[in-house]
Structures are given as C-alpha cells and as structure tokens.
Amino acid sequence: MSEGLNGLPPLREVIARHGLAASKALGQNFLLDEQLLDRIARIPGDLAGQRVYEVGPGPGGLTRALLRAGAEVVAVERDARCLPALAELREASGGRLTVVEGDAMAIDEAALAGEGAHIVANLPYNVGTALLVRWLGGERWPPWWASLTLMFQQEVAQRIVAAPGTGAYGRLAILAQWRSEAKLAMKVHRSAFVPPPKVMSAVVHLRPIGAPPGVRAAKLEQLTAAAFGQRRKMLRQSLKGVPGALEALEALGIDAERRAETLTVPDFVNLARALP
Numbered sequence: 001m002s003e004g005l006n007g008l009p010p011l012r013e014v015i016a017r018h019g020l021a022a023s024k025a026l027g028q029n030f031l032l033d034e035q036l037l038d039r040i041a042r043i044p045g046d047l048a049g050q051r052v053y054e055v056g057p058g059p060g061g062l063t064r065a066l067l068r069a070g071a072e073v074v075a076v077e078r079d080a081r082c083l084p085a086l087a088e089l090r091e092a093s094g095g096r097l098t099v100v101e102g103d104a105m106a107i108d109e110a111a112l113a114g115e116g117a118h119i120v121a122n123l124p125y126n127v128g129t130a131l132l133v134r135w136l137g138g139e140r141w142p143p144w145w146a147s148l149t150l151m152f153q154q155e156v157a158q159r160i161v162a163a164p165g166t167g168a169y170g171r172l173a174i175l176a177q178w179r180s181e182a183k184l185a186m187k188v189h190r191s192a193f194v195p196p197p198k199v200m201s202a203v204v205h206l207r208p209i210g211a212p213p214g215v216r217a218a219k220l221e222q223l224t225a226a227a228f229g230q231r232r233k234m235l236r237q238s239l240k241g242v243p244g245a246l247e248a249l250e251a252l253g254i255d256a257e258r259r260a261e262t263l264t265v266p267d268f269v270n271l272a273r274a275l276p
C-alpha cells in the first residue's frame with residue numbers, strides 16, 4: 001500500500017469539498033465505508049498488479065479500495081464534477097489510476113482497459129443491466145475481461161443467479177450462466193449508501209467458463225428474448241416467430257406446451273444449437 005493512499009482525506013470530506021451532491025439522474029448512490037469497499041475489492045481475488053476497469057468511480061470510494069488492493073485502475077466517469085477529486089486520487093496512487101470522462105455505454109472499454117482486465121463496479125442502476133448484457137454478449141469467448149464483480153439492485157442480482165422454475169429466472173440468468181459461473185457474492189444493505197436507495201443491493205461475481213461448442217450467442221439471445229418476452233405463454237406460442245424453433249423443440253423432445261421458465265440453461269443451449 002502506498003503512503004499516498006494512506007494520507008487521503010475521508011470520502012465525506014472529498015464529497016463536501018467538491019460539492020458532489022448525489023445526482024439521481026446519474027444513478028449516484030455512494031459507498032463510503034472503507035471496510036465494506038475493501039471486502040468488495042477482495043471478491044475478484046488478489047488484485048495486486050492486475051488491471052481493473054471501473055465504471056462510475058464517482059468520488060472514488062471503490063477506486064481507493066481497488067488501488068489499496070494493488071490494482072491498476074482504468075475508470076470511466078460521466079459526471080465531470082467528480083474529475084478533480086479523481087485527479088487527486090490519481091496523484092496519490094502514483095499513476096496507477098487512469099480516469100476517462102465519458103459514457104460507459106459508448107466507450108471501447110476493451111481497448112481502454114486491455115485484455116485480461118477485471119471489471120469491478122458499483123453500477124448506476126439505469127445502465128447496469130445494459131452493460132452486463134453487453135459484457136456477456138458477442139461470439140468471442142472467453143471474452144476480453146477476466147471477471148465481473150458488479151453491484152446491482154438485489155432484485156437484478158437475483159435474476160442473474162436465478163435457477164429454473166423460479167420467478168426470477170429468465171433471459172438474464174441464461175445469458176449470465178450459459179458460459180459463466182455466476183455467484184451472489186455479497187448482500188449490501190441500503191443504509192450503506194449515501195443517499196440510501198429505496199431497495200437493497202447485492203454484488204454478483206461472474207467468471208467465464210468454457211462455452212458449449214456449436215452455439216452462436218446471437219441465436220441464444222434471440223431465443224431467450226422471444227421465450228421470456230411472453231414468459232406466461234407456452235413455448236409453442238412464444239417461439240412461433242423464431243425460425244426453426246418449434247422443429248428444434250420436437251427434435252429435442254421438449255414439450256411445446258411447457259413455459260420458458262421450466263427449461264434449464266442446457267435446454268436453451270441445446271435449442272440454440274439446433275436452430276438453423
């Protein structure tokens with residue numbers, strides 16, 4: 001740990017000095033508890049000498065924890081008000097922090113953070129799911145990132161790790177689990193945030209595993225979008241518009257009167273593989 005990071009002022013002081021009143025529109029709920037932040041930074045494993053990509057550092061609480069863990073951090077922040085505080089942090093880190101002002105939805109983060117980086121973020125709720133779907137998508141696997149450690153609203157976290165037959169199981173569970181191991185790593189009480197959000201939060205941790213052979217991600221995405229777009233309907237109805245899906249159900253011996261939520265992740269993988 002460098003001396004520079006030890007000498008930083010408390011986060012509350014940084015927020016007050018730089019006038020960082022939380023913006024609802026930017027999904028700003030800040031974490032200030034250093035012990036909690038250190039626990040989050042430990043979830044991906046030993047980060048010493050590792051590269052980390054962080055979305056939305058805000059006043060820099062999680063960023064500090066990642067730097068304390070020895071990581072080199074590339075962070076993208078949309079709110080220009082946070083940049084002076086982050087510049088101080090960069091200084092204290094001995095250059096281990098790179099801050100880019102921009103929209104995480106519109107950035108080439110793979111080029112920025114580089115191959116093998118871990119993604120760690122307390123995501124803004126309004127773009128969190130879209131970013132996750134983007135990181136989990138694409139035909140290339142393993143992806144450019146080594147792991148994802150992401151804070152979501154607890155209800156979204158539960159959808160990511162959900163098992164078949166549960167109300168939370170759907171498109172997100174399948175996209176997260178078909179070629180990654182997804183775990184709910186930590187629940188975080190709403191009172192840990194400033195200001196506290198209305199709902200509880202949780203950190204999920206995902207690691208890529210071997211992708212099942214012969215399956216195109218685009219096909220699986222098409223299939224899950226259709227199947228769970230009308231989740232109360234029988235597959236016969238919800239998959240009607242997906243070319244070859246009804247034939248694939250029959251070939252695999254999956255009853256077309258079942259609902260999407262009763263199919264396992266391997267069932268969806270086999271269906272996607274059988275599509276033309």
Ligand code: SAM
Pocket residue numbers: 026027028029030031032055056057058059060061062063076077078079082102103104105122123124125127
């Ligand atoms: N990491 C800080 C923490 O844990 O205390 C702040 C987390 S706060 C939930 C989300 C952060 O993401 C805010 O700093 C917000 O300004 C930033 N943000 C919101 N939308 C963004 C976007 N599209 N691209 C980059 N950052 C964004």
